Amino acid sequence: MLSILALASLIGYALAQQAIFLLPEPGTSIAPGATVEVELHQADTTSSLAELGIAIGLMVCPSDGCAYWDPANDGIGQILYNGPFNPQWNPDGYTQSFNLTFPNVTGPSILSLTQMQGLGVSETF
Ligand SMILES: *[C@@H]1O[C@H](CO)[C@@H](O)[C@H](O)[C@H]1NC(C)=O
Ligand SMILES: *[C@@H]1O[C@H](CO)[C@@H](O)[C@H](O)[C@H]1NC(C)=O
Numbered sequence: 251m252l253s254i255l256a257l258a259s260l261i262g263y264a265l266a267q268q269a270i271f272l273l274p275e276p277g278t279s280i281a282p283g284a285t286v287e288v289e290l291h292q293a294d295t296t297s298s299l300a301e302l303g304i305a306i307g308l309m310v311c312p313s314d315g316c317a318y319w320d321p322a323n324d325g326i327g328q329i330l331y332n333g334p335f336n337p338q339w340n341p342d343g344y345t346q347s348f349n350l351t352f353p354n355v356t357g358p359s360i361l362s363l364t365q366m367q368g369l370g371v372s373e374t375f
Contacts, residue, residue: 256316256360267293269304269335269365272345282354288330290363292337292344302366304335306350311358321362328353335365 256276273289280286288306309327311319321327330350337344 256311256358267299267367269293269337269363271361271363272342273347274361280352282356283352285349285351287347288350288361289345289347290335290337291342292335292346300368301335301337302368303333304331304366305329305364306331306348307362307364308353308355309360309362310355311360316358316360319360321360326362326364327360328355330361 269290269292271288272291273287274280290304292301305326307321307326307329309319309321309325330352331348335346337346
């Protein structure tokens, strides 16, 4: 059995422009333990926007399915990546790819992105 992915982008804090998943696409089947390219797209940024980092998590949905699971409140599951986000300009816009190894789990799952950005130089957190 494979994991079928649903995708969610979560709000971090001081969020101005949110990145989205280009890859994988919603509904993608992922074999347990597979390494998969995850590509993020960031809307054009302003010079005052500082990328503070992202976390990509995989949550296997509860037995009643993914519909009522809100990663922002209910949790993002196992962290697949937690670190810097430094999208580079290319013909698709600002993107960054990560090769991430998925856990040995099966069933409907939510891949979520949590993003932290700072806007402006005088802001304190
Ligand atoms: C991911 O793996 C593919 C295939 O091995 C490779 O071409 C690509 O450069 C890798 N991407 C990153 C971001 O490491
Ligand atoms: C994944 O989990 C299954 C069931 O627990 C197990 O049989 C299998 O060996 C595991 N595969 C890996 C790569 O850990």
